[in-house]
Amino acid sequence: MVDVGDGISLLSQGTGYGMIIGLGILFALIILAAVKIQKLYLMEDSGKSEMFMVANRSVGTGLTCSAVFSSWMWINETVFACVYCYEYGIAVPMWWGVGLSFQIALMAVLGVLAKIRVPYAHTSLEIIRRRYGNLGHFVFTVLNLINNIFGCSSMILAGSQLVTGITGMHLAAATILLPFGVVLYTAVGGLKATFLTDFLHTTIALILIIYFTLSVLANEHIGGLHGLYDKLMAKAGTYYIDGNYAGSLLTFKSKGAMMFGLILKFGNLALVTMDTAFWQKSFASEVHSTVPGYDLAALAIFAVPWGLGTVIGLSARVVNDLPIFPTYPKSLNASEINSGMVMPYTVKALLGNGATVGILLLLFMAVTSTVSSSMIAVSSIISFDVYRTYINPKATDRQVVRVSHLGVVFHGIFIAGFALALNYGGANMNWINYFSPILTCPGIFPLMMTLFWSGQTRLAAIVSPILGLITGVSIWLGTAYSLYGKISIDTTSAQAPSLYGSVGSLFSPILYSVIISYIRPQTFDWREFLRINLVEDESETEISTPAESETPHSSQSVVVLNEAQTEKGERAEKAAHQEPRTRRVTKTNNAAATTGSLDHVVHPFDEATLRYLRKWLHIAVGVLIFIVLITFVVWPMPLYRDYIFTRSFFTGWTTVAIIWQFFALFAVVIYPVWDGRHAIAKSVRGLVSNLRK
Numbered sequence: 001m002v003d004v005g006d007g008i009s010l011l012s013q014g015t016g017y018g019m020i021i022g023l024g025i026l027f028a029l030i031i032l033a034a035v036k037i038q039k040l041y042l043m044e045d046s047g048k049s050e051m052f053m054v055a056n057r058s059v060g061t062g063l064t065c066s067a068v069f070s071s072w073m074w075i076n077e078t079v080f081a082c083v084y085c086y087e088y089g090i091a092v093p094m095w096w097g098v099g100l101s102f103q104i105a106l107m108a109v110l111g112v113l114a115k116i117r118v119p120y121a122h123t124s125l126e127i128i129r130r131r132y133g134n135l136g137h138f139v140f141t142v143l144n145l146i147n148n149i150f151g152c153s154s155m156i157l158a159g160s161q162l163v164t165g166i167t168g169m170h171l172a173a174a175t176i177l178l179p180f181g182v183v184l185y186t187a188v189g190g191l192k193a194t195f196l197t198d199f200l201h202t203t204i205a206l207i208l209i210i211y212f213t214l215s216v217l218a219n220e221h222i223g224g225l226h227g228l229y230d231k232l233m234a235k236a237g238t239y240y241i242d243g244n245y246a247g248s249l250l251t252f253k254s255k256g257a258m259m260f261g262l263i264l265k266f267g268n269l270a271l272v273t274m275d276t277a278f279w280q281k282s283f284a285s286e287v288h289s290t291v292p293g294y295d296l297a298a299l300a301i302f303a304v305p306w307g308l309g310t311v312i313g314l315s316a317r318v319v320n321d322l323p324i325f326p327t328y329p330k331s332l333n334a335s336e337i338n339s340g341m342v343m344p345y346t347v348k349a350l351l352g353n354g355a356t357v358g359i360l361l362l363l364f365m366a367v368t369s370t371v372s373s374s375m376i377a378v379s380s381i382i383s384f385d386v387y388r389t390y391i392n393p394k395a396t397d398r399q400v401v402r403v404s405h406l407g408v409v410f411h412g413i414f415i416a417g418f419a420l421a422l423n424y425g426g427a428n429m430n431w432i433n434y435f436s437p438i439l440t441c442p443g444i445f446p447l448m449m450t451l452f453w454s455g456q457t458r459l460a461a462i463v464s465p466i467l468g469l470i471t472g473v474s475i476w477l478g479t480a481y482s483l484y485g486k487i488s489i490d491t492t493s494a495q496a497p498s499l500y501g502s503v504g505s506l507f508s509p510i511l512y513s514v515i516i517s518y519i520r521p522q523t524f525d526w527r528e529f530l531r532i533n534l535v536e537d538e539s540e541t542e543i544s545t546p547a548e549s550e551t552p553h554s555s556q557s558v559v560v561l562n563e564a565q566t567e568k569g570e571r572a573e574k575a576a577h578q579e580p581r582t583r584r585v586t587k588t589n590n591a592a593a594t595t596g597s598l599d600h601v602v603h604p605f606d607e608a609t610l611r612y613l614r615k616w617l618h619i620a621v622g623v624l625i626f627i628v629l630i631t632f633v634v635w636p637m638p639l640y641r642d643y644i645f646t647r648s649f650f651t652g653w654t655t656v657a658i659i660w661q662f663f664a665l666f667a668v669v670i671y672p673v674w675d676g677r678h679a680i681a682k683s684v685r686g687l688v689s690n691l692r693k
Contacts, residue, residue: 024181
């Protein structure tokens with residue numbers, strides 16, 4: 001078991017238990033009320049599978065942006081950005097923001113392309129099965145579940161270790177209680193509930209992030225930006241960072257930061273593209289909301305690691321040998337650093353107990369927002385990709401939702417147990433961050449080529465991820481043995497083996513897929529994807545034909561829009577200056593043509609909407625290229641030289657990072673309220689009217 005905090009507790013155990021249990025119950029009550037209001041006044045029933053899994057595909061730009069931002073605002077970007085800045089210097093927070101940004105921008109491209117190719121998909125695995133059959137579906141289901149399990153458990157692992165370090169709570173109790181409240185509101189509210197809680201989480205977390213950043217800078221022991229710089233320069237002789245130019249914290253030329261940035265960019269790409277949660281958020285968004293929602297989140301996410309990590313991480317270097325620091329007169333040890341205690345100790349030293357409670361609140365927000373989306377993703381896989389596909393193909397809508405509820409509960413119990421095993425096995429976030437990409441990366445490019453390349457064959461899609469995984473693990477273990485002479489937890493969690501293994505695991509499947517595909521070439525007809533349709537109860541189907549009742553997928557056979565969706569689509573058209581209709585009722589039976597000619601399969605969107613979507617696809621690709629060029633080349637490369645930040649450059653650098661925090665506050669907190677003002681007003685009017693009656 002990891003030793004956290006060396007017996008130091010910043011807050012009482014009662015505070016820890018009260019915060020975690022109380023906040024879990026509070027959010028569950030809020031979501032119960034929100035779900036009731038949605039059903040009464042917005043005609044959004046989370047008891048229907050389309051609403052539970054993909055929120056009726058009616059989520060606007062603002063809420064999409066907020067939800068994506070929240071799902072990607074892991075503990076890593078908050079607490080551990082400070083840890084790695086403390087260890088490697090000022091370059092890490094910026095590299096962290098770069099990695100997060102381009103990954104979300106890539107998902108914007110995949111999301112809008114999925115709306116063109118597979119307009120009514122529910123999970124990414126549903127797309128895989130339609131193209132590659134059951135064996136391909138099984139391979140990618142395993143890869144997807146591995147990704148979700150490691151991603152979700154790593155958040156609970158980090159959160160529980162931090163809660164234990166801050167409050168002295170028992171590690172097992174913290175591990176079990178953290179996901180407890182999430183299970184309550186996610187099982188009831190479904191995906192729309194996670195959107196709403198994501199917004200609440202994001203609002204609270206961003207306010208706390210800005211507060212911590214500004215309050216630490218204003219503290220008398222730091223003395224503002226100039227004071228922070230001067231104190232760091234005065235203490236330059238007390239530390240030397242290996243791999244940094246002149247051993248300085250204030251240089252961008254840092255080997256450790258560069259390697260960490262590369263691992264983050266490529267290794268953690270799976271946490272987006274291989275996570276069903278991010279695909280579901282794109283499926284759930286309105287047609288005109290996917291690209292702007294994701295790209296706005298891609299720009300806003302910079303704010304979390306860049307500003308907070310820079311200020312807290314460097315401030316920790318200033319105060320870690322002062323009497324006010326909790327570990328004084330001892331320095332931070334490796335266990336405390338790897339468990340993320342840099343930020344809690346610094347905040348406790350400079351801002352006191354009240355702010356330390358805020359750290360606990362921030363941790364809760366970061367952990368639960370990630371866990372909730374993971375629970376919906378895994379429950380959708382269980383209910384839709386396993387139960388409805390293999391166990392009960394004729395399952396009704398109600399049965400699918402019931403299994404989804406059970407899936408949320410099962411995932412919550414399983415993931416808490418898995419995190420406990422990692423905790424008692426001695427794992428920490430450093431090892432998890434460097435190990436998990438090797439397991440999760442092999443499926444990335446085969447999955448992307450499923451939508452981009454009609455030439456990828458079934459055999460290539462099935463075999464290339466397996467060969468990629470073998471390649472990555474071989475490079476990882478071989479590099480660890482070659483560089484350090486042995487294979488152990490320490491050597492396999494070093495930067496070089498992880499980076500080389502992750503790169504091999506990520507890119508080798510491209511080569512394998514192309515070679516295998518060209519041995520026996522085949523061309524996939526994209527119209528095959530249009531056979532995936534909405535899930536509707538037969539009792540609610542408005543259009544029926546004799547053929548429908550004969551197909552085993554009759555519950556999927558008709559594309560029908562309910563009255564509330566149509567009304568919302570019309571409002572969106574007017575608000576968007578007469579944009580093409582984003583949802584068109586098409587009386588077709590694509591699912592019924594499971595084995596028939598593709599000539600009878602038609603797209604549910606009209607040509608004007610498809611042209612509109614293609615325009616957004618071009619915009620998404622352009623934004624992705626722009627972000628990659630600016631953040632990978634134009635911005636960082638000129639700084640990677642023998643240069644230590646001057647006082648004026650450091651001041652400007654950090655000021656821009658703080659301004660970016662306020663931009664994020666506008667993008668993911670203020671704008672979603674404005675974007676959803678009509679739904680909010682309608683709900684308030686209905687609620688007030690009922691109260692008067």
